[in-house]
Amino acid sequence: MGKRTALYDAHTALGARLVDFAGWDMPVNYGSQIDEHHAVRRAAGMFDVSHMSAVDISGDDARAYLARLWANDIAKADAPGKALYTCMLNDTGGVVDDMIGYHLGDQRYRVVVNAATTQKDLAWMHEQAAGHAVDIRHRDDLGIIAVQGPKAHDAIAEALDEELAPAALNLKPFYAIESYDWLIGRTGYTGEDGFEIILPATEADALWSRLRRAGVQPCGLGARDTLRLEAGLMLYGQDMDDDHHPLESGLGWTVAWAPDTRDFIGREALEKHRAGDHREMTGLVLEGRGIMRAHQAVRQAGSEGEGETTSGGYSPTMEKSIAFARVPASWQGEVEVQIRNRWVPARMVPLPFVRKGKIKV
Amino acid sequence: MSEIPGELSYTDSHEWVMNDNDGSVKVGITDYAQQSLGDLVFVELPEAGETVNRGDSCAVVESVKAASDIYAPVSGEVTEVNEALIDAPELVNESPYDDGWIMKIRLTDEEELGELMDADTYESLVEEEEDDE
Numbered sequence: 001m002g003k004r005t006a007l008y009d010a011h012t013a014l015g016a017r018l019v020d021f022a023g024w025d026m027p028v029n030y031g032s033q034i035d036e037h038h039a040v041r042r043a044a045g046m047f048d049v050s051h052m053s054a055v056d057i058s059g060d061d062a063r064a065y066l067a068r069l070w071a072n073d074i075a076k077a078d079a080p081g082k083a084l085y086t087c088m089l090n091d092t093g094g095v096v097d098d099m100i101g102y103h104l105g106d107q108r109y110r111v112v113v114n115a116a117t118t119q120k121d122l123a124w125m126h127e128q129a130a131g132h133a134v135d136i137r138h139r140d141d142l143g144i145i146a147v148q149g150p151k152a153h154d155a156i157a158e159a160l161d162e163e164l165a166p167a168a169l170n171l172k173p174f175y176a177i178e179s180y181d182w183l184i185g186r187t188g189y190t191g192e193d194g195f196e197i198i199l200p201a202t203e204a205d206a207l208w209s210r211l212r213r214a215g216v217q218p219c220g221l222g223a224r225d226t227l228r229l230e231a232g233l234m235l236y237g238q239d240m241d242d243d244h245h246p247l248e249s250g251l252g253w254t255v256a257w258a259p260d261t262r263d264f265i266g267r268e269a270l271e272k273h274r275a276g277d278h279r280e281m282t283g284l285v286l287e288g289r290g291i292m293r294a295h296q297a298v299r300q301a302g303s304e305g306e307g308e309t310t311s312g313g314y315s316p317t318m319e320k321s322i323a324f325a326r327v328p329a330s331w332q333g334e335v336e337v338q339i340r341n342r343w344v345p346a347r348m349v350p351l352p353f354v355r356k357g358k359i360k361v
Numbered sequence: 362m363s364e365i366p367g368e369l370s371y372t373d374s375h376e377w378v379m380n381d382n383d384g385s386v387k388v389g390i391t392d393y394a395q396q397s398l399g400d401l402v403f404v405e406l407p408e409a410g411e412t413v414n415r416g417d418s419c420a421v422v423e424s425v426k427a428a429s430d431i432y433a434p435v436s437g438e439v440t441e442v443n444e445a446l447i448d449a450p451e452l453v454n455e456s457p458y459d460d461g462w463i464m465k466i467r468l469t470d471e472e473e474l475g476e477l478m479d480a481d482t483y484e485s486l487v488e489e490e491e492d493d494e
Contacts, residue, residue: 017396017399028399028426029399032399032400033399033400033425033426034400034402034425222399222425222426226425289403289405290403290405290423291402291403291423291428293427293428313425314402314403314423314425316425321403340421
């Protein structure tokens with residue numbers, strides 16, 4: 001038996017199909033994954049992502065500590081309530097994890113990290129904290145519910161109390177509001193408008209029920225994966241990992257190089273990768289029949305080198321197979337992907353495939 | 362709970378077999394199999410006229426989650442495939458034992474039918490797998 005979130009009973013009552021995910025029993029779907037996907041693109045869906053870990057970082061050196069730990073620039077999160085997406089790199093420039101960091105107040109921050117990497121992340125964070133006046137606290141007393149979709153705004157208006165709702169609804173994208181042990185951010189992982197609510201695990205079930213009454217569709221990790229794939233959002237362990245740096249993982253945009261004196265862990269190694277030859281992440285749309293999956297070979301007629309898909313699947317919005325692939329930087333246009341024993345034509349496209357309900361490629 | 366019609370035969374890889382009593386069988390995947398796979402989005406069918414041996418991978422069904430091989434439950438010649446699945450793979454989810462059939466095979470050895478599972482045996486297999494989840 002795996003670990004259970006505070007919403008486990010709610011999931012089983014809804015008939016969820018549960019799977020093991022990083023040691024947690026999590027819903028993969030509640031019936032049709034495709035219906036759940038469409039609910040988020042067209043109305044509103046919600047996800048229990050309480051298996052992810054909130055980690056609070058506070059103390060006199062909190063900002064200085066995170067300025068080194070994060071490859072993105074903490075100065076972008078100096079406004080109170082600002083959220084920032086960033087990678088945390090190792091000494092070779094590989095990605096230890098990706099995360100959203102929230103600036104809660106004076107020398108108080110919270111990061112939300114992946115479930116599968118939590119113990120590794122905590123060990124790394126503690127190791128890097130040597131000599132810094134910081135307190136690092138894993139908040140396993142909290143749950144997280146993501147509410148996503150064009151109707152997420154209306155659902156939040158209905159489900160939150162009259163004090164919290166107006167503050168939440170006024171949030172700009174990538175801002176958060178804290179109230180006691182609740183943190184509501186206008187963030188997400190689907191390419192739609194939405195909110196992520198971090199709250200005491202003991203209160204998760206009541207909020208889930210209110211969101212249900214507001215008409216929000218419960219969605220499993222299956223739909224979460226197809227949504228993030230369409231939205232061009234990278235997944236740790238598939239599209240990036242300890243052995244792959246951000247520049248070859250579609251995450252170059254999250255690395256803040258300026259000014260030249262800015263010092264962050266992994267910078268030196270990453271500068272070398274930046275100056276040398278490295279592959280780049282591209283989107284692929286399959287033109288022949290089949291479904292692309294992770295770890296399929298990619299080739300281009302008349303071009304040197306080879307590529308590999310890192311994530312792939314079926315796009316319910318486009319009704320086609322789409323993938324991310326790491327390919328030589330010089331490639332563009334038409335390629336072929338090896339699906340079982342066949343080479344199937346595909347087209348390179350910039351990411352994202354879909355954003356705010358609209359197909360972009 | 363999944364549906365397991367009593368009149369069909371089954372394999373441990375979750376195919377069902379309907380004896381047409383004319384030397385041919387119809388083959389598909391079970392309700393339990395389609396539920397485990399989730400929404401199907403692609404089916405790769407064999408060609409009519411192809412010869413298959415029992416246990417050969419002869420078709421592929423892909424759901425949003427993963428690809429899964431379909432194994433020939435008996436040896437013989439594929440006489441017909443369900444072309445409707447090419448444009449509507451979801452028929453396997455909606456109607457696994459009827460509109461969602463996959464292929465017909467003309468048997469080379471009718472004795473192989475005796476080696477398939479009956480519905481009760483298959484039901485115990487499904488219960489075991491569900492317990493393992």
